Amino acid sequence: MLFVQKFGGSSVGDPERIKRVAERVWRTRQTGKEVVVVVSAMGDTTDDLIALAGEISGEPAAREMDQLLSTGEQVSSALLALALQRLGAEAVSLTGQQAGIFTDGAYGKAAISRIDPVRLREEIAGGKIPVVAGFQGVGPGGDITTLGRGGSDTTAVAVAAGLGADCCEIYTDVDGVYTADPRLVPEASKIPVISYDEMLELASLGAVVLHPRSVELAKMFGVQLIVRSSFNDNPGTIVKGDGGMEKAYMVSGVAHDLNVAKVGLFDVMDQPGIAHRLFAALAAEKVNVDMIIQGATRDGRNDIAFTVSRDDLKKALAVAEGVKETIGAKGYTYDDQVGKVSIVGAGMITRPGVAAAMFEALSTAGVNIEMISTSEIKISCIIKETEVARAVKALHDKFGLAELSDT
Ligand code: ADP
Ligand code: ASP
Ligand code: MG
Numbered sequence: 001m002l003f004v005q006k007f008g009g010s011s012v013g014d015p016e017r018i019k020r021v022a023e024r025v026w027r028t029r030q031t032g033k034e035v036v037v038v039v040s041a042m043g044d045t046t047d048d049l050i051a052l053a054g055e056i057s058g059e060p061a062a063r064e065m066d067q068l069l070s071t072g073e074q075v076s077s078a079l080l081a082l083a084l085q086r087l088g089a090e091a092v093s094l095t096g097q098q099a100g101i102f103t104d105g106a107y108g109k110a111a112i113s114r115i116d117p118v119r120l121r122e123e124i125a126g127g128k129i130p131v132v133a134g135f136q137g138v139g140p141g142g143d144i145t146t147l148g149r150g151g152s153d154t155t156a157v158a159v160a161a162g163l164g165a166d167c168c169e170i171y172t173d174v175d176g177v178y179t180a181d182p183r184l185v186p187e188a189s190k191i192p193v194i195s196y197d198e199m200l201e202l203a204s205l206g207a208v209v210l211h212p213r214s215v216e217l218a219k220m221f222g223v224q225l226i227v228r229s230s231f232n233d234n235p236g237t238i239v240k241g242d243g244g245m246e247k248a249y250m251v252s253g254v255a256h257d258l259n260v261a262k263v264g265l266f267d268v269m270d271q272p273g274i275a276h277r278l279f280a281a282l283a284a285e286k287v288n289v290d291m292i293i294q295g296a297t298r299d300g301r302n303d304i305a306f307t308v309s310r311d312d313l314k315k316a317l318a319v320a321e322g323v324k325e326t327i328g329a330k331g332y333t334y335d336d337q338v339g340k341v342s343i344v345g346a347g348m349i350t351r352p353g354v355a356a357a358m359f360e361a362l363s364t365a366g367v368n369i370e371m372i373s374t375s376e377i378k379i380s381c382i383i384k385e386t387e388v389a390r391a392v393k394a395l396h397d398k399f400g401l402a403e404l405s406d407t
Pocket of ligand 1: 207
């Protein structure tokens with residue numbers, strides 16, 4: 001049996017916690033299982049490094065940011081290897097590159113392109129516990145590249161897939177995936193089993209407990225994930241092919257995302273090719289557009305609004321300024337004080353009235369909806385940032401999610 005165990009930032013937040021993690025890993029090893037460990041940077045290290053760079057440069061180069069940020073995970077992997085050695089275990093820390101993790105080279109948001117687990121296999125065969133620095137890999141040009149915030153989860157799943165591990169355990173500061181962020185909704189219920197598809201929606205819509213790309217990879221390679229707490233032994237949440245929740249519940253969770261900004265262009269010409277010009281220009285600048293709304297036509301004119309992540313707002317506004325004339329827009333506006341609330345559930349495909357119930361709950365809570373988007377298993381609304389917490393609670397209540405674990 002081979003287990004990959006990933007420990008997040010708060011789980012390795014200080015030396016005492018690192019020692020406790022080492023004890024957990026060593027216990028697993030002593031039951032006869034092979035273990036590969038993946039770690040995040042200690043506590044708020046990544047945020048601190050970003051702030052540090054900000055004191056030096058207003059617009060730090062992406063390459064240097066990756067050199068800098070990757071050090072956080074290297075520190076924690078070396079310290080955890082030391083803690084394991086102190087317990088009598090044979091352990092070896094490895095950078096992403098040493099662990100054979102190759103990426104597409106996109107600084108700050110690299111995707112893992114392949115894993116070459118030769119070194120990992122050698123270390124395991126030699127009786128060692130490899131401790132891999134998460135969140136990083138090497139690009140085609142030989143530079144260190146990071147995988148985007150929260151990316152250590154993705155390292156763990158990629159390593160599990162590359163080694164054909166039996167299970168990938170994600171240890172964090174909550175004991176599973178809940179029906180909403182327990183920090184916002186203390187009465188949220190733990191979901192015992194969830195499907196890859198539902199988890200992918202929740203993660204993509206803002207549930208940071210798992211990095212969306214990690215769920216995608218897990219689904220692609222059939223890696224079974226378990227989300228558990230590193231502070232207790234409670235059973236966690238299993239993420240796998242066919243979640244037990246499917247069809248049983250109309251809605252299985254509420255997610256929220258504050259990393260959202262809205263851009264609107266007014267009085268755009270109502271002609272073929274206009275949307276293409278605008279969104280091709282955004283794509284050329286590598287701006288990832290999320291929701292899009294085009295209003296009803298009046299007098300041969302339309303309004304188009306779209307959302308992007310806040311980090312991309314500057315680029316999106318530059319594009320709006322650039323294409324304004326060619327699409328005949330009379331002007332544009334933006335709002336970076338918005339957020340997105342979403343409900344997710346595989347069961348909603350077959351049940352009418354879910355959208356109506358969502359809008360009713362928001363209206364009763366006095367929350368104004370600015371944009372709406374739907375797919376087969378989710379409905380999302382853009383609302384004011386200050387109303388997000390209230391909206392999440394109202395939706396959690398409306399769909400009876402606090403009682404989920406008792407039913
Ligand atoms: P780590 O450092 O271990 O990777 P993260 O902070 O990235 O931890 O993820 C854990 C956090 O995710 C929790 O503390 C919780 O506040 C947040 N979270 C958001 N949505 C959910 C959810 N639906 N279920 C559980 N946790 C959630
Ligand atoms: N340390 C990185 C971050 O804070 C990666 C991770 O924790 O998964 O985003
Ligand atoms: Mg995380």
